[in-house]
Amino acid sequence: MNENNPIASQVEQNTNLEAQSQTVDVQASNEQQTQEQVQVTSEQTAPIEQQVSGEQQLVDEASQAVSGGSQVVSQTESAQSETVLSQPQQETALQREQRRNKRARLMQAFAEVKAAFQENKPIEVNVYARVRGGLRVFYKEAPLFLPASHFHLRHSPTDEELMEVVGKNLLVMVHEIQEYDEGSMAVIVSRKKLLEEEFWNNLKVGQIVEGKVSSVASFGVFIDIGGAEGLIHISRIAPYRIDNLKEHFKIGDTLKAVIIEVDKENKRIGLSRKELIDASTWPATEEKYGVGTKHTGIVRRIVDFGAFVELEPMVEGLLRTSEISWTKRLRRPNEVLKVGDKIEVVVTAFNAEKKTISLSMKRLQENPWPTLHEKYPLHSIYEGKVIQVVAQGCVVSISPELDGFLPRSKMKKILKGNKIPLKQGDKIKVYISEIVPEEESVILGLVEEEEENPRQENPKRQPNPKTYETKPLSSGISIMDMLSDQEKENLLKSLKK
Template structure:
């Protein structure tokens, strides 16, 4: 505080000395000089005192006076500001014009060129007639996930786009979002054709096939076109992310659907099958499918052979393959035929088992009487199982008659007594006759002879002849045949 007090003393002295100056000089012209100087004398000690004031903590530092601009500088500044306002106004007009043009392009769904100038968050920024536009990365190509490298190399290029979205608010802010994805899709569907080959990526796998992405567009590879061999589950062949070469099978540009095929690019599993599976070779297989006429057995990956119903049993007439085998069952089979060109494999199941027909004569000699169970019955006769193994055929003519033109009714499951009429092991033929049928037939023939019928006894064929034409005809048909 003492420093500040001492610093103010010269100011008071200078003021005291300057006060009487007007009184001492009566002449008026001497007055301006002291007045003009007095302030100068009083200000010098004040300036000297400023450092002492700065030394005091918390004391403010006086701001320096801003230099004033000359008239020329002020004029130049005003000119630059006017030019800037004019430039911004011109840019605004150009943006408004460009926005109106973009609105027209959007209304007409027209395409136009845009220069891509920089990479920004979420996509690329371009320019159209002085107005900046935004091209999202998801609209840059057909694929939604575009690699960063591809986006980077696009800077500086001119691309064709369409207006995707326009926005304008009350403040005058305007923005435009463009897309080229629809343009590329239109080009894709107008140029793609059946037979074209692509390298694609599996995007998903279903029970009916696999979807494959080829350049951003997904197509379906149906399970029937996924492999040269039959496939029950596509997931056993391909998985999501697999690279797959495919051929365009069908194109529906209107519905924008694409059917693809892979089997043309798959090495056939049937190559060399003739050498790998010679006739007579026995292999293990798994039953995959069962039909009315047989079963398909897989003997190797993607190789299935047909096991016909007639090759299931040596002695039994199988009604349905499921009576003998089941889906998923592993069985031994024998190769009956192989055709690499037609991709066919004939299999046998009964060939892997002993053949009872080789000893049938010792088991069922001709003339033997035995019990049998009816398996099937028809207008031609009945199938009867004897010795729990052999299915023999009993013609209608060898069934007991119960009246003119009528036979005993036989139903599946009936147990009857039969006589072995004929056995031919080579052709696996067993002919049976119902017990009592011979007597009923002889009695009927005797009556016919007494009545003047022309069906002589000597025309009957011996039982050992097997099934004859007479076995397949009824009594009236036989009578008409011999009358002729």
């Protein structure tokens, strides 16, 4: 420093101060991130401007009092040095402190998350945003991820359901933690376990629930009642019999049911619809099912004497075997019907008091008996097939539409004692013996071979014409000699006969 020239000395000091200020600024910028560097650079401008102003002031003061210049320079140097050095150092320390505090809070939050995971305890998080695959949530300072598949008991919630919870707090369980070498941590949380516990704890026997049909099996119907499936067994579907569930229910149908069993350990729920259906009220009315009304029904049960036909839920009618066909002699209805068949019927009787309906199939068609003889004349011959053998005779089918009865009295020539020598499936030739429209009956006769083709006489059993020889009398005159020629011819003819 040049002591003889205060102004030059002051300029040299100012230059040194600028160098010191730049050195301090470089050190601060190396410790801070890029954003802090920009802030420090802007803050360096203020001390430099203060230095320039200070230089002008020192020049003025030096012209007034040179002797006091050194003291003024010394005071100015100290003040400027403090201004240049202390301000950046104070802001950098504050930012560092904030950064350290934020990291400390983050590490504390992750530590609490890890402890909750180890102790299997729930934590409360705030939903920050809807992101791909789920939700971004925060536990205090710690960012976490809630997958969509763990948001609800259902596997795939809708996007609307996910958006509705943004900004809200949720209770979750820590599902998985992955720690990395650099100290960072990825955490996946889930709501499933908490929702499952809440769901099963709230289920009570006797509670009425509602859900959509998720599948239909031969033994029952499964419905989704809020993330878990319950089974309505076929025996609990209704107070009436249902044989084919797929004809009554389909996937997506909404049903109400009563909880009859809760097995939390095996995650099973038993349901029933019987209790929700009033079986005491018969839905059939005479107005709807009066005599002569026609309906489409489903064969639900087959018995020896007929078939029960479902006309609507809780409404069945009886179709007796005799009411199936006008002209076929059926032993049992399963010869032409099977369970599940859809058939057209007409009501022949309705009794509201007994809750019974009688049905007929054949009466949907015109009665053919009054004119049957025109199509099947008496004594016309047919090749028939034995379809049933009974003690009184045989039932014989003579066409796809007509069966007749061949009684024992028409089989005398083939009977072997009391046994009928025919069996089911035998083919025989019969003729129409009688038609009785009042009894809806056709009586058949057995065509014997000699009746169809008159029997030819056996030549071995036919008598041969005899040749008579005349012997002469002892006198040489025979009787023939005593007859005329006409008498001889007549006698010979009588002998030949």
